[in-house]
Amino acid sequence: MSIFDLFKRRRRDAIRKHPFPEAWREILDRDVAYVAKLTAEDRTELEGLVQVFLAEKNMEGCGGLELTDEIRVTIAAQACLLLLHRETDVYPELETVLVYPHAYRAAGTKHAGPVVIESEDARLGESWTRGVVVLAWDHVSSTARHLGGDNVVLHELAHQLDAEDGSMDGAPDLGSRARFASWARVLGEEFEELSTRVHAGRGSDIDAYGATSPPEFFAVITEMFFEKPKQLRKRHPELYAELAAFYKQDPAER
Ligand SMILES: [Zn+2]
Structure with a gap:
């Protein structure tokens, strides 16, 4: 462990x-549906991660949005769900979360080198590999309150995890x-299957947006893993197993 890691660990312990x-606890209970599924132990771990996340990341209200604890805690809690149980840093590449009041729409989705710009109707966030996530609060708030399969924070932060190893x-x-x-085989097959179905105009239980590219596939199935775990496990057991091994969580059992 380097001296910097040691300092970081001490600072986080103090936080x-x-x-x-x-x-903040009341905000978690009211605004973040997934929290009700956590054990007391997991909840304590999550709370500690939320404290670290909020202390270390710069969150800014944009477009006239005044940040409140409700906004900050709701975003941080969902971001930190992806870190539970894992021996990992707290989004080391992520520096800033920009929060707009409403969903906005730009022209199309593109992956340009290290930059991902997302603007499909249902995906109202953006994720850059270089340390910035952009979110629309109305969308964050509505997708946090119930487990419906869509979750813009989980989606964008999954992109951050994807980018941590240097490539998204x-x-x-x-x-x-x-x-x-094993990951490449299972996700590769499932991605092909989804792409084939989508291009043939057939439906799938996995959001068609996942057929856009492998990074979008990972982000979309991360949402499904946490929000519709039983369905994912039943219909895509190998995919579920890969995500359960990576996230070190078993949400279908909660
Ligand atoms: Zn995405």
Whole structure:
């Protein structure tokens, strides 16, 4: 461990020692549906991660939006769900979260080098590999409150995890070559299957937006893994198993 890691760990331990504000707890209960599924132990871990996330990341209200604790905590809690149980840093590449009041629409979706710009109707966020996530609060708020399969924060932060290993390619840092081989086979097959169905005009239980590219596929199935885990496990057991191994969580059992 480097001296910087040591400092970072000490600083984070100090941050987590502060009591988690009761008002924040109420926000979690009211605004973030997934939290109700967590064990007491997981919830404590999540609260600590939320404290670290909010202390370390710069969150800015844009387009006239005044940031409130409700906005900050709702976003941080969902971001940190993806970190639970994992020995990982707290989005080391992510510096800034920009929050707009409403969904906005730009022209189309494109992956241009390291930059991803998303603007499809249903995907009202943007994720850059270089440390910025853009979110629309109305969309964050509505997708956080119920487990409907869409979750813009989980989606954008999955892109951040994907990019942490240096390339946004649909595979986050899996830790070993063997794990990567299995991931590439299972996700590759499922991505092909989804693409084939979508291009043939057939429906799928996986959001068709996932057929856009492997990074979008990973982001979309991350949403489904947390929001519709039983359905994912039943119909795509291998895919579910890959995500369960990566996220070290088993939401279908919660
Ligand atoms: Zn995306």
